[in-house]
Amino acid sequence: MSGKPTRERILEEALDHFGTSGIDATSLDDIARGVGVAKQTLLYWFTSKEELVIAVLQRVADELVVEVGAAVRSAPHGFARVEAAVTAVFRPAVRRPALLGLVRELNRLSPELADAVVLRMKPLVDLAVAYLEAEMDAGRLRRADARLLMAFAYSTVVGVATEPVALRAVGWEPGVASLRKLRAELLAFLRAALAA
Amino acid sequence: MSGKPTRERILEEALDHFGTSGIDATSLDDIARGVGVAKQTLLYWFTSKEELVIAVLQRVADELVVEVGAAVRSAPHGFARVEAAVTAVFRPAVRRPALLGLVRELNRLSPELADAVVLRMKPLVDLAVAYLEAEMDAGRLRRADARLLMAFAYSTVVGVATEPVALRAVGWEPGVASLRKLRAELLAFLRAALAA
DNA sequence: GACCGTCTCTACCAAATGGTAGAGAAACTT
DNA sequence: AAGTTTCTCTACCATTTGGTAGAGACGGTC
Structure with missing residues (x-):
């Protein structure tokens, strides 16, 4: 086996x-x-157990960075690219909810590793923000606070993917369908805020 | 002492x-x-430890229900009431971030208690949804999927309040200021979706 | 065949943790 | 004053858990 x-x-x-x-x-x-x-x-x-944990988290971060990067680069410019990024971030959350739950425990378990992950992700976010702002400058997207929008979008993904109790309180059963609905809602919001 | x-x-x-x-x-x-x-x-x-955990969670749930209920009832009708509800949910998250972190562990620790909490919160949400829909019927709010909006709003609160790593990756230091910014953004979204 | 590096195993240990047993103190009741 | 209830304490225990020591098996190399 x-x-x-x-x-x-x-x-x-x-x-x-x-x-x-x-x-x-x-x-x-x-x-x-x-x-x-x-x-x-x-x-x-x-x-040690700690080393195992770190290895797992490292792999998760790597996968996410690679996957999102690829999805974004292969999408056309403009709002379609934003849509691709959001979908790419949702995908791992749908496929393996366990994944996002881990990020939560990061700070407590190893602040140093948390710092490392932040250092790893931040350039990606910065790139996205820079891209959004360039598109705004070019008039292909409406002007808005790109960084704020990213924080908003990401918190939505994480919140919903790791909080089945909350979902059930709102009257939904946790699952792929619920996540899809929320993704659609998030995209509608971003489109309203960004689409030129 | x-x-x-x-x-x-x-x-x-x-x-x-x-x-x-x-x-x-x-x-x-x-x-x-x-x-x-x-x-x-x-x-x-x-x-036992389990009993202590349950007592803590029960108290947290009670406080939240009472606080949000009071804030909402004392606000005027229309969108102002929606704003009051969102602010009320944010308040505990700002004052004691520990609180929301707990909800997360609920399912794993005790599915029965999770069920109890859901049963406790759901009527509150149902009430809010019914209120929103009545306001829509009366023409004081624009028509929209009220339940979806609640899920969206709540996931934002939870996501951001319990995810310092994510916030830092986006370029913000976790703290009250960041939460305030996100609350403002969330309200702007809801206003756009709801305000007549 | 002797040697060596890779990989997995069977014991074994020290520390931490949730929980029990039961005693002592303090306040209230009669 | 005696008894009872309420509350907090000092040992002590059983179990779990991360981790160590060291041996055995297997494959390749000289």
Whole structure:
């Protein structure tokens, strides 16, 4: 029952457990059982739990950066590009909600790693902001506070993807359909704010 | 060093620790030290950690329901009332960010309690939706999907209040000022969608 | 065949944590 | 004054958890 190398399987199993049960509530044994190896095999590949956590988070951040970058670059200019970016950020949230839940625990677990992730993401955001402002200058988008819009959009994604209780209180069952509705609403808002 | 009764002080200290460090990462000893009593005093007032957690969450939910309810009822009709509701939901998030962080852990820790909280909040939301729709019927608000707007608004609050990493990636330092900016943006959106 | 690096395993340990047992103090009741 | 209730404390325990030590298996290389 292998296929993929052990290290890879550990990372995937760990992401799954961390995301659904939380990092603290996940023991190394839980992960090891899921992979089908002994706990000590984990500690061979990652010298400590913290190192495993960091590796998982690093991979998640990498995937996100790559995916969003690619989606954006392949879209035409103007508002369509904004739409592509939003959709790209929603995609991982829909496919693996566990993923976003992890970012939440980052600060508490390792402020240094949080700093690293911020350093990693910020250039991407800066690029997006610069792009939006250039488009505004060129008259292809209406003028607005691009940075504020990004914060607004991202907080929406994260909030809804990791807060099933809230969704249910509003009368929706958590799931892909709800996320899609919210994405549509968010895009409508951005279009109203930006589309020339 | 008392004033307030022990039970009360335990609840407050616990909320603080749970919110900032997470429930799992908070030991009964941590809370007891903060209050200035022995760990066993906690277990006298709450027979188990789970019971303490539930008590804390119950209190949080109660406060929120009461506060939002009062703020809304005392505001004039029309969009001003929507504004009052949003501000009321933001207020606890600003004053005690720990609070919202807790809701997140709800599902994992105790699905039954999560259900209870949902049952408690849903009528409030239903009331708000009914109010919005009545206002729409009366022509004082523009017609829109009220439930969708509530989900959108709430996810924004939660997302931003509990996601310092994301805020920093966007280029803001987490804090009251950032939350205020986002509240303003959210209100502008709602006004555009609703104001007649 | 001897050697070596890679990988996984079976014990084992020290620390932390939630929880129990039961005693002592203080205040109230009778 | 005696008894009872309320509240907080000092030990103590069982379990879990991250981590260590070290051995065995397997494949390639000399």
